[in-house]
Amino acid sequence: MKYSIFSLLRNSFSGHKNWQPAWRNPDPKPEYDIIIVGGGGHGLATAYYLAKEHGLKNIAVLEKSWLGSGNIGRNTTIIRSNYLLPGNNPFYELSMKLWEGLEQDFNFNAMVSQRGVLNLCHTDAQRDAFARRGNGMRIDGVDAELLDAHAVREMYPYFDFENPRFPIKGGLLQRRGGTVRHDAVAWGFARGADMRGVDVIQGCEVQGIDIENGKVVGVQTSRGAIKCKKLALCAAGHSSEVASMAGLKLPIESHVLQAFVSEGLKPFIDGVVTFGAGHFYVSQSDKGGLVFGGDLDGYNSYARRGNLPMVEHVVEAGVAMIPALSRIRTLRSWGGVMDMSMDGSPIIDKTSVHGLYLNAGWCYGGFKATPASGFCYAHLIAKDEPHEVATAYRLDRFRRGLVLDEKGQGATPNLH
Numbered sequence: 246m247k248y249s250i251f252s253l254l255r256n257s258f259s260g261h262k263n264w265q266p267a268w269r270n271p272d273p274k275p276e277y278d279i280i281i282v283g284g285g286g287h288g289l290a291t292a293y294y295l296a297k298e299h300g301l302k303n304i305a306v307l308e309k310s311w312l313g314s315g316n317i318g319r320n321t322t323i324i325r326s327n328y329l330l331p332g333n334n335p336f337y338e339l340s341m342k343l344w345e346g347l348e349q350d351f352n353f354n355a356m357v358s359q360r361g362v363l364n365l366c367h368t369d370a371q372r373d374a375f376a377r378r379g380n381g382m383r384i385d386g387v388d389a390e391l392l393d394a395h396a397v398r399e400m401y402p403y404f405d406f407e408n409p410r411f412p413i414k415g416g417l418l419q420r421r422g423g424t425v426r427h428d429a430v431a432w433g434f435a436r437g438a439d440m441r442g443v444d445v446i447q448g449c450e451v452q453g454i455d456i457e458n459g460k461v462v463g464v465q466t467s468r469g470a471i472k473c474k475k476l477a478l479c480a481a482g483h484s485s486e487v488a489s490m491a492g493l494k495l496p497i498e499s500h501v502l503q504a505f506v507s508e509g510l511k512p513f514i515d516g517v518v519t520f521g522a523g524h525f526y527v528s529q530s531d532k533g534g535l536v537f538g539g540d541l542d543g544y545n546s547y548a549r550r551g552n553l554p555m556v557e558h559v560v561e562a563g564v565a566m567i568p569a570l571s572r573i574r575t576l577r578s579w580g581g582v583m584d585m586s587m588d589g590s591p592i593i594d595k596t597s598v599h600g601l602y603l604n605a606g607w608c609y610g611g612f613k614a615t616p617a618s619g620f621c622y623a624h625l626i627a628k629d630e631p632h633e634v635a636t637a638y639r640l641d642r643f644r645r646g647l648v649l650d651e652k653g654q655g656a657t658p659n660l661h
């Protein structure tokens with residue numbers, strides 16, 4: 246069913262009794278050409294683009310839980326393409342362009358809101374680094390503006406500009422950055438893939454990978470064995486567990502990242518703002534809650550909840566930026582399991598097992614990448630060669646020393 250003003254009118258005249266489910270709930274078939282493990286944003290986007298761009302239909306997405314239960318429904322919804330390195334920028338800019346047309350493309354309202362992403366700087370050295378990054382972005386055709394403190398003050402007069410420890414000196418603004426309603430992204434891609442014949446199967450956990458003569462032939466699942474010609478891993482925080490079923494040890498650690506939502510407030514922050522002297526990022530949802538987050542909790546975990554010291558750390562940074570935040574109450578918090586790669590950049594590549602593909606290492610920046618990740622992964626799976634904007638995301642880059650260390654932190658996944 247295509248959503249439009251006409252379908253809305255038609256259904257309103259029939260008492261809204263004839264809406265169809267957004268996607269089917271099929272049982273697994275004994276065999277598929279392609280199986281995708283993980284019904285998060287990246288897995289569903291991959292299925293969507295495999296069907297739409299490459300005309301492939303005999304595909305299943307196997308999700309152990311329900312759609313949207315993973316990081317796709319747990320993130321702070323920020324999208325941007327304000328990267329520095331040439332290996333990253335064209336990829337994230339492709340993602341931004343796909344976001345810009347996504348709702349028309351998959352006929353679903355994902356509330357894409359290009360409200361601007363502003364990174365604050367607090368020292369002269371940080372402003373120089375932002376100028377360098379902004380220039381890098383503009384060389385790659387990405388919009389970037391370097392603002393002085395006066396320009397930031399005009400946008401957000403209630404920030405603590407004269408904070409003795411962290412005075413605000415300016416910021417790097419990407420006006421095309423913003424937010425997207427995260428679970429609608431999962432639903433939109435699921436519906437779009439289902440409409441094109443993909444089986445999206447919830448409650449189906451992959452428990453083993455069948456390999457014969459170095460080639461993938463199928464998977465063992467909680468709903469029985471399923472054969473396949475190609476197997477695409479897309480399990481985000483559980484990538485290491487799933488890859489180990491094929492005997493692979495990944496350069497990835499799993500860490501927990503928390504997110505927070507405040508009580509509802511009147512319109513207060515109309516863009517996304519990040520504090521540059523700690524790690525704090527905030528936007529305001531359509532319901533009025535401030536949506537904010539900070540650093541990883543700092544230890545390996547598969548738990549989807551964090552600890553109090555990080556709550557204190559995040560709120561401290563927030564109050565240093567906006568003192569008035571100390572008067573609001575936090576309503577909800579949760580955690581997600583992040584697939585932290587050693588250099589902070591993702592992996593979209595084939596593996597040493599024939600027919601086994603890997604999409605992982607998204608750290609805590611994979612939401613913004615969802616469309617491009619699906620687009621490029623689908624290209625790799627369909628054509629067996631990397632898409633031109635994803636050539637840097639090779640699995641063997643760690644062995645070959647060609648790391649893509651955007652932050653310059655070294656091989657310390659918890660710092661990326």
Ligand SMILES: Cc1cc2nc3c(=O)[nH]c(=O)nc-3n(C[C@H](O)[C@H](O)[C@H](O)COP(=O)(O)OP(=O)(O)OC[C@H]3O[C@@H](n4cnc5c(N)ncnc54)[C@H](O)[C@@H]3O)c2cc1C
Binds near residue numbers: 323
């Ligand atoms: C608190 C938080 C804030 C974040 N904020 C941002 C942000 O503002 N901007 C941004 O760009 N990124 C952000 N991220 C990161 C982003 O959400 C992730 O990088 C991205 O969602 C990961 O890809 P995914 O959507 O496919 O993951 P997921 O939704 O986690 O999908 C993976 C799926 O695989 C399934 N799975 C695992 N094992 C198996 C198995 N054995 N069999 C079958 N299925 C399996 C899981 O159940 C899960 O549904 C944030 C993450 C968190 C947790």
